[in-house]
Amino acid sequence: MPKLTIDGKPVEVADGTTILEAAKEIGIRIPTLCYLEGIQAIGACRVCVVEVEGARTLVASCVMPVAEGMKIITNSKRLRDARRTVVELLLSEHDGNCQTCERNNDCELQTVAYELGIKNITFEGIKTKADVDTSTVALVRDNGKCIKCRRCVTVCNQVQAVGALFPQFRGFKTVIGPAFGKDLSTVACVQCGQCAAVCPVGAIVEQNHIERVWKALDDKTKTVVVQTAPGVRAALGECFGLPAGTLVTGKMVAALRRLGFSTVFDTNFTADLTIIEEAMELLSRLKKAVKERQPAALPQFTSCSPGWIKYVEYFYPEFIPNLSTCKSPQQMFGAVAKTYWAKKVGKKPDEVFVVSVMPCVAKKFEATRPEMNSSGVQDVDAVLTTRELGRMIKQAGIDFVSLPDETVDRVLGTSSGAADIFANTGGVMQAALRTAYEVITGRELPFENLYIEAIAGMEGIKEASVTITDTVPEWSFLEGVTMKVAVAHGLGNANRLMEKIKSGESIYHFVEVMTCPGGCIGGGGQPRFTTDAVRKSRIKAMYKEDSGKKVRKSHDNPKIKQIYGEFLNMPLGEKSHHLLHTKYTSRSRV
Amino acid sequence: MIEMKCDCGSEINERDLVKQLDAILDEYRGKPGALIPVLQMSQKMFGYLPESVLKRISLELGKPYSEVAGVVGFYSFFSTVPRGRHLVRVCLGTACYVRGGKQVLEAIKKNLGIDVGETTPDRNFSLEVARCFGACGLAPAIMVDDDVHQRVKPVKVGEILNQYLTKKTKKGKKSAGKKGAGK
Numbered sequence: 001m002p003k004l005t006i007d008g009k010p011v012e013v014a015d016g017t018t019i020l021e022a023a024k025e026i027g028i029r030i031p032t033l034c035y036l037e038g039i040q041a042i043g044a045c046r047v048c049v050v051e052v053e054g055a056r057t058l059v060a061s062c063v064m065p066v067a068e069g070m071k072i073i074t075n076s077k078r079l080r081d082a083r084r085t086v087v088e089l090l091l092s093e094h095d096g097n098c099q100t101c102e103r104n105n106d107c108e109l110q111t112v113a114y115e116l117g118i119k120n121i122t123f124e125g126i127k128t129k130a131d132v133d134t135s136t137v138a139l140v141r142d143n144g145k146c147i148k149c150r151r152c153v154t155v156c157n158q159v160q161a162v163g164a165l166f167p168q169f170r171g172f173k174t175v176i177g178p179a180f181g182k183d184l185s186t187v188a189c190v191q192c193g194q195c196a197a198v199c200p201v202g203a204i205v206e207q208n209h210i211e212r213v214w215k216a217l218d219d220k221t222k223t224v225v226v227q228t229a230p231g232v233r234a235a236l237g238e239c240f241g242l243p244a245g246t247l248v249t250g251k252m253v254a255a256l257r258r259l260g261f262s263t264v265f266d267t268n269f270t271a272d273l274t275i276i277e278e279a280m281e282l283l284s285r286l287k288k289a290v291k292e293r294q295p296a297a298l299p300q301f302t303s304c305s306p307g308w309i310k311y312v313e314y315f316y317p318e319f320i321p322n323l324s325t326c327k328s329p330q331q332m333f334g335a336v337a338k339t340y341w342a343k344k345v346g347k348k349p350d351e352v353f354v355v356s357v358m359p360c361v362a363k364k365f366e367a368t369r370p371e372m373n374s375s376g377v378q379d380v381d382a383v384l385t386t387r388e389l390g391r392m393i394k395q396a397g398i399d400f401v402s403l404p405d406e407t408v409d410r411v412l413g414t415s416s417g418a419a420d421i422f423a424n425t426g427g428v429m430q431a432a433l434r435t436a437y438e439v440i441t442g443r444e445l446p447f448e449n450l451y452i453e454a455i456a457g458m459e460g461i462k463e464a465s466v467t468i469t470d471t472v473p474e475w476s477f478l479e480g481v482t483m484k485v486a487v488a489h490g491l492g493n494a495n496r497l498m499e500k501i502k503s504g505e506s507i508y509h510f511v512e513v514m515t516c517p518g519g520c521i522g523g524g525g526q527p528r529f530t531t532d533a534v535r536k537s538r539i540k541a542m543y544k545e546d547s548g549k550k551v552r553k554s555h556d557n558p559k560i561k562q563i564y565g566e567f568l569n570m571p572l573g574e575k576s577h578h579l580l581h582t583k584y585t586s587r588s589r590v
Numbered sequence: 591m592i593e594m595k596c597d598c599g600s601e602i603n604e605r606d607l608v609k610q611l612d613a614i615l616d617e618y619r620g621k622p623g624a625l626i627p628v629l630q631m632s633q634k635m636f637g638y639l640p641e642s643v644l645k646r647i648s649l650e651l652g653k654p655y656s657e658v659a660g661v662v663g664f665y666s667f668f669s670t671v672p673r674g675r676h677l678v679r680v681c682l683g684t685a686c687y688v689r690g691g692k693q694v695l696e697a698i699k700k701n702l703g704i705d706v707g708e709t710t711p712d713r714n715f716s717l718e719v720a721r722c723f724g725a726c727g728l729a730p731a732i733m734v735d736d737d738v739h740q741r742v743k744p745v746k747v748g749e750i751l752n753q754y755l756t757k758k759t760k761k762g763k764k765s766a767g768k769k770g771a772g773k
């Protein structure tokens with residue numbers, strides 16, 4: 001445990017701690033740009049330099065470990081000048097047009113330039129030119145704005161194990177991007193948007209759908225309905241300065257009404273619907289395997305995360321049969337809104353315009369998949385990220401924080417607590433087990449408060465098992481079977497889990513995968529900046545929302561009973577098959 | 591191995607080459623640090639790194655295509671365009687540089703109509719720069735294939751390059767697309 005001083009303050013930290021981390025522990029913030037907590041420390045940008053007594057040169061605090069007796073200075077004229085020079089150099093070649101940039105007011109380069117008090121740029125640099133790649137439906141890249149910090153590279157390769165981005169060429173010609181500097185659509189990218197979540201500047205952002213939503217709201221021939229994913233309500237408040245994990249469900253509904261959405265529904269409703277279909281699908285696979293002794297694709301994989309789906313299509317096409325055929329809650333919503341609900345209000349599918357608000361970037365991609373038009377037209381018309389909704393609320397001049405709480409419209413809005421936890425890693429699994437276990441045994445899942453701790457936390461890969469006893473007669477063949485489940489979040493973890501499954505090292509019945517670290521609450525479309533601490537706060541909020549509901553299990557949701565009674569008839573039935581289930585396509589990785 | 595050098599009927603050998611590539615990939619699959627040696631061997635076999643070969647390497651070694659491309663683009667040794675029959679290298683070491691190497695390079699670029707790292711459309715010449723081949727006393731120097739040409743004057747580059755076209759025609763009776771080179 002080395003002891004040292006930072007700006008005269010003594011501090012004792014664990015071996016291997018960097019100067020940056022040690023300073024943070026005692027409340028000293030050193031500016032950074034390329035550093036990414038827990039993920040990347042490469043010492044590339046040198047904004048984080050500090051003085052170490054006895055050292056001739058300034059050192060990058062994000063990579064330099066502390067040593068016994070070090071005396072560190074983090075604020076001096078020499079340092080302010082050095083940091084300014086570094087940022088001035090970046091700005092001298094930066095194609096800066098902050099006022100019209102997607103990241104205006106939400107940009108780390110802008111912030112650091114402001115904090116360092118940069119007044120004029122003394123260097124004459126050759127400005128990078130705008131070089132905009134709109135080849136994919138979910139993301140826009142502009143190499144002209146890129147400061148080559150490589151955060152996106154590390155996230156895409158290490159955290160997500162996809163590898164769509166990499167430094168290309170060398171020297172002055174270096175660009176960060178897909179193979180040979182070509183468009184993103186030419187390589188395997190799952191559209192998760194984790195790169196956009198970590199990019200400090202406006203070099204990778206989501207395809208903006210705000211204008212098309214305003215247009216639909218102004219169009220008198222359209223009935224515009226909105227659905228919000230569970231993960232949005234635990235994060236939207238951050239756009240308005242509220243702390244991470246503040247639940248703003250009621251204010252969000254109020255804001256949506258004020259934006260002009262005549263009907264405000266909830267993706268939670270179709271999350272409950274997904275659970276019914278997906279749990280029954282799992283049981284039918286188990287029946288096939290255990291009772292009929294026929295080959296069945298087990299483990300069954302969850303299918304609500306579109307980045308994960310695309311990942312399987314690229315990297316594990318042999319496992320496509322294992323993916324649940326259930327559409328995601330977003331797509332189930334679009335399909336039932338344009339059929340079941342449209343009919344109720346006397347509209348045709350093409351008169352209804354469905355807007356989703358998602359913590360996710362890949363949902364923009366999912367909505368455009370050719371399979372996703374079971375109502376006859378595209379089921380979901382526009383997908384806003386949490387960030388985009390925040391901006392729309394600001395554009396409309398709504399004072400979000402002082403809004404009253406309102407509640408969603410009931411038909412496609414009422415939901416159980418099981419639906420809320422769809423937003424966090426381990427949540428879909430718990431929600432599905434609540435229903436599956438009860439179908440098999442007639443009893444409630446035997447965990448206190450229905451909470452399965454083993455699969456709830458932040459570890460990358462989690463496992464649990466439930467032994468089935470005293471079944472109802474119909475499922476007696478499952479008597480004594482121990483159901484083994486696994487949960488992974490972040491595609492890098494999914495990759496490790498898949499290799500274990502592939503090699504036969506691990507055997508499971510049911511596996512939940514969420515593309516983004518932490519699950520949807522850490523999605524690529526959430527307010528920046530999402531650290532692990534922020535993820536934990538948002539997850540806590542989701543469990544709070546769940547446990548605060550009277551109805552905690554999807555099959556107890558009265559509106560779910562109603563839609564089966566009035567419209568769908570039964571789970572996995574013909575209507576379900578047509579509207580709620582889908583198929584997947586194997587994709588070539590190169 | 592010998593036919594591989596032949597550039598007259600590459601289609602005939604394509605299948606053999608792919609077989610050889612697969613053998614290399616089999617050997618290196620799963621080994622750490624395999625990418626660069628595999629790329630080197632592939633370039634030696636094919637003369638350059640065609641897209642199809644890079645994609646195969648990416649798939650077989652389980653390396654993202656963007657990473658493979660990034661490595662290929664980082665080292666000037668690797669080329670994704672077919673090399674010309676003759677490699678022209680212009681020395682830009684200090685001695686050659688101060689004695690007009692840069693002007694010689696410009697003259698060659700103009701003569702061939704290509705930039706450094708490129709190959710003429712008729713595939714006769716590829717152009718590269720080099721850092722010194724020990725001919726400093728007689729700078730500026732250029733190398734065409736294995737021949738060093740010293741005290742090169744910009745006005746003479748056309749003449750030097752033309753020699754190679756004639757040589758080739760006489761020796762190898764290859765007529766493919768030599769006309770128009772040097773234009």
Ligand code: SF4
Pocket residue numbers: 094095096097098099101102103104105107108109110145201202203
């Ligand atoms: S990336 Fe940041 S600094 Fe650059 S133009 Fe956009 S807001 Fe301004």
Ligand code: SF4
Pocket residue numbers: 139155156160162163164165188189190191192193194195196
């Ligand atoms: S969207 Fe995801 S897969 Fe695509 S480049 Fe970004 S991080 Fe990589």
Ligand code: SF4
Pocket residue numbers: 145146147148149150151152153176195198199200201203204
């Ligand atoms: S795109 Fe963004 S994250 Fe990636 S290197 Fe450029 S600035 Fe950094």
Ligand code: FES
Pocket residue numbers: 031032033034035042043044045046047048049060061062063
């Ligand atoms: S933040 Fe330390 S070098 Fe960039």
